[in-house]
Amino acid sequence: MLHEFINKKYLNEKEIKKINKRFIGAEPYPHFVLDNFFILSKILRLRKAVLREKFERIDKDLFSFSHTKDLISSEKEEIKSFYSFVSSKEFISLIEKFTSEKLIQKIDMQAHIFERGDYLLFHDDDLEERKIAYILYLSHGFAAKDGGKLQLYDAKTPICPVKEIIPKFNSFVCFKVSKKSLHAVEEIMNSKQRLTVGGWFYGD
């Protein structure tokens, strides 16, 4: 099943160990960024289906963006199939190997669109039993100047980001959720649309 969705280069034991090592040692807190992670044809179909979902605009003090409801309620085949893959035992077990975190078979998943002027200020995601946050980028052609970077901060000195991740199409990001996992999404600086699917893996 894993081979049906994931780029096979990420599925050999040696690579899995390398990713795990990178994840644990990453600064400012455990995370990884895996480019071209999913099989391209699946992701192109997923992107098309997600864009047909209903998005709701939301403006608060901490953020401005549009988002879907939890995609578990989607009736689109491509989304249902992706949701059941991400919540499968096989995939969650792979995430456990990547991260050394004990997870349960529970996830959530939403899609987000950030457009010009949209942003998400500092926060840590640390809520309930969230263990690992994940984001899959579904927009083409983002460069540093476009904004929309995922910014990871050192919680002790949250002035400049320690790391910035450009939202490259089909890259998959995970980070460990804790009081330290301070992060933000940089404001979108032009007419590009930043589309993501993301959520959390849970533990006990």
Next chain:
Amino acid sequence: MAINTLYLDGGIQKNANRIYNLQKPKNIKLEKMFQQPVFLLLQEKIYKSKFKLKFHFDKYKYFVTELREVNSFLRGRYFNLIVRNIIGVKNYKLKYEIRKFEPGNYTLLHDSYKEQPGTDFILDFSRDERSYGGYIAYMTKREELLQIKSAPNALSFVKRDKGVMKYTKYVTHQQKNPIIQVVGNIFAKKSLNSFGKKSDS
């Protein structure tokens, strides 16, 4: 300090007081507060002031300055008359800041940031009629009550009851000139519930 003389007229004050009291939450925006040449002079002076960054990552990020002329106005006779006759508050204490919001600046709602109930005022020295973010949103835990959008040369008052909090919306890169406002609170020692009449509370 040459303010718009309309706001010193007894009939207009009475009418403004009525409008203020009819709103929920009580609020009013008094446009063209200063005579235009005076406003432009003050605006120029504030824009040229040296601002200091005020930053706490999960509470606020903006700049502050001080200006003698603003302090004189807020402690002076005209402001006192407006507060007394339009807002219905006399013998008040006030505190304020001159705030500058550039792109990327904001204030957040925060549990630890609980202000005591009172009347807020926003005296706006911004240059641009249109702003991108930078509005002040008044909220309860359940809902948003009101947004005060930036408006050059306007003086706004908002009655903030218990449990009402506020934040300043993140200013985006589309904002040309910074938003500069005097933002303060008035805490009444005695209040007047309508034009000149004492309240029991």
